Each structure stands twice: as structure tokens, then as C-alpha cells.
Amino acid sequence: MTEFCTAERDGHLLVVTINRPERMNALHPPANFELEGIFNDFAADPDLWVAIITGAGDRAFSAGNDLRWQAEGNKLEVPATGFAGLTARFDLTKPVIAAVNGVAMGGGFEIALACDLIIASDNAKFALPEPKVGLAALAGGLHRLPRQIGAKRAMGMILTGRQVPAAEGMELGFVNEVVPAAELMASAKRWAGLIMECSPMSIRASKEAVYKGLDIANLNEAVTGKYPAVNALFKSEDLIEGPRAFAEKRKPNWKGK
Template sequence: MAYEFIKVDREGPVTVITLNRPDVMNALHSPAHFEMDEALNAFAADPDQWVGIITGAGERAFSAGNDLKHQAGGGGMASPKSGFAGLTSRFDLDKPLIAAVNGVAMGGGFEIALACDIIIAAEGAVFALPEPRVGLAALAGGLHRLPRAIGVKRAMGMILTGRRVSAKEGEDLGFVNEVVPAAELMTAARRWAATIGELSPMSIRASKQAVMRGLDEPSLEAAITGQNKYPAIAALFRSEDFKEGPMAFAQKRAPQWKGR
């Protein structure tokens, strides 16, 4: 499918989605949200796509978040049920997503990155939730995901000041997984995707679902005792991969994952 505000490339089992509004630092408006929703729906439904990477076009920005000029000019800001960028309220995506942050990740842009499972940042990347500076609040998940990622006190230090955080500080705080030179960003993101791709996609989906659902359980005991009821874990137990992994190990060969 052809898109106007994003680009989608499939590289073997990896889907690369590029926010493609570099003239406005990849800020998103309503049409872009719905394009992202369609692209992520397609990624989720395609059995041959195992890992996703989200990045931004150009060198300046991953995403500056909400397109405030579009909003101020009377443009509609409708978004799909899946949330900002078709992602921030998407709670049923068990395939892993990597954010390759190539510059500014502000407001909704930071919330997109936080909604991904892994964040790889270029050395010059900058993160912030500056919504209070313009009379708004980070209601697309940032106020909830950031404390879960780095702890309440450190998150409050960012949220209540709207301050900018460098890629290195983001790594120190714990929400960035790796910082690399800008020229190496996509190479690093693809390296992470390839490493994930060496593993059973059924196991990866079961693991992600268990982590995310387990965090919402009232206790560690409830998370452990309840995990076998999760759909992705039940699917793992029924899968060809569940048989292939031990067989390949016993035969001392590389497994041939099917993702089913």
C-alpha cells in the first residue's frame, strides 16, 4: 500500500516504518495517525513479519510529537483507537518493536519510543515530555510508561520540569538500550532485530506478552500462576517451533523457525 506520510519497507522478516514528515520534524497529524494504524495492523497480521523498527526521516527528528501548527490552524486531531501514531493504545501487539531514535523525540514522539520494546538512540538524540509548556499533558501513555520504565522519582524529575534529556542520560536512566553514532543508528537497530530474529518468534511473542500482562497482575505469584492462560503462551505450546527448538538442540543444528 502507498502511504503519504510514512514509508514502510520489508526487509525479510523485519518491517521498517519511517515517519516521513521531515519538513515538520516528523510531527504527526490525524492522517499520519491513521496511516500508522494501517501499517501496524498489517505488520501485526503478517505471519512472515517478526520484528518491527520505527524511525524518523531526515537527521533532525525522530518525531516532534503532535503537530501543534496543524492543530492551531484548525486541523482535526482525530486518532484511531490504537492511539497516537496508531501505537500508544495498541496493547495487543506481541511482536517486538524497536525505536531507532535519530534526533528529537519530544512529547508524542517520546511516547512513540516508550511504546516500543527497545530504544536505540543516536548520540544527538534528545527526549522530553514538554507538553505542560504549551498547556497540554503527555496523555498518550508517557505519564504512565515513563515511571514504569525508570521509576517514579526520576520520571517526575522529567515530567514536572519538561526538561530535555540526552541520549546518554536516557541510557543512564534506563529507558534507552543503546547509544550509537548517528551514522550507525539503523545498522544498530537492524543488528538488534537480527539478534531477535535468531530466536523463535513464538517464544518472543509469548515472552513479551507474559512480561506486559504480568506487570498488571496484583502480585508476582499471580503473574507466575496466571501466565499459562495468556494466549501467546498457549500458542507457543501448540506451535511447530515448540517442537523444533528441542529437536534442533538434540541434533546439534540451527533451528528452522516457522513462527507458527
């Protein structure tokens, strides 16, 4: 049982909702640790292939760290896997989609940046405003944003703390699609469905190779590097099923193993 978030299974899809709308889905330690548990279970469950994370209500995806909780004298704790159990989870090879409804500020934006795709409602706004309250975006935002959109564009957001609307986020390159608010979850699920048409073993191998490869400056070393999820792909039933289904002109029956 969880108090500050919900998790709903839909076949191979897990939909996670941050459920603190009265605090604009800002996260305090109990919420962070609940989310860590949910994503631990997601990572370990072979029948779950893709996750979507969103926020309850239409005002906010997440306003980030619950500063009111902190100001009330409570101790700030973050799980080892990071903010929302995601921002420091560097070994997750399953795709996670952020369905951003409304405000994604500070840690909320960092959660979205830690996801593989960002689908945004047309009223979404993104920012790393930590310097305005004497803090810094240390849950990965200062490193993910420059890697995703380039240093100069990222510094334009980081050094000012300015709010970026969804349409500009797409122009900058960190948003994949902007849709009307009423269509947000349907669009996120459509993206998840497209991913789940592919072999989950291939998806995990691809995700791992992309992110680990980006850590290697030399292209030859990145291409020829050793990736556990790639090794798992070549030992999987999916490697046999894919070509067989193609030859038989039918949809593949992926096993994810």
C-alpha cells in the first residue's frame, strides 16, 4: 500500500502517478521512498516492460522538493536511487516515459530529464529554479540538461532559473511531443505501445548501449564496448522469435527473455 503515489499495471505497462496534488506533487522523503520501492519492483518484474510517470491533477507533474516540509524542520532524505527513485538509478534498462502535466520545476524537471522520453501537455512548464532559493539542481539536472540540449542552451535555463513552456522545450530538444492536456496520457500510452511492439530485450540492449556509449568519448570504443543487456539479447528467445515472425509474416510473440 502506498500513500503518496499510485502504481497501475496495464499488461506490460506500469503507470506511476505522484499523488500529492495539494502540494503540487512536490516530494518529501516518504514519497521518495515509496517511489523507490515502486521502481525497484518495476525493474525486477520481467512482465513489466515500460513505465510512465505522471502527476495527479492538472496543475503539476511535480514542483520538485517539498520546501515546506524542509522549512518545517524535517530532515531531508533521498533514497540511494535518487529523487523519485529515478534520478540516480543508472542501471535501469527498461524505458520510462514522463507524462508532464503542468509544472515540472526543480526536482520535478530532474525526474523528467531522468526519463527516456518526455511527453508534455501544452500547459507544461519546465525550470531549474534552485538558485533562486539558494540551492542547486544536484539531482542530475545540471548534468543531464547540457547533455540533452547542449551547454549554451542549458546554461540559459540553469543560470536564470527561467520557466520554459512546453513548445519551447520541444524546440530546445528535451521534449518529444506536445499535446493538449486532455490527450496527455493517451499520447504517452501510444508511445509506450510503440515501444512494446518491439522486442523488450532489444529495447533494453539499445537503451543501455546508448547511455553507456555516451560516457565513452572514443566512438570505436563505444561501438565495440561490452554491454550486459546486449549479451542478454544474443542469448534470448526474442533473438530467435523476431526473424522467425518476419519470415512467417506474422506479429512476433515477444517473451522478454
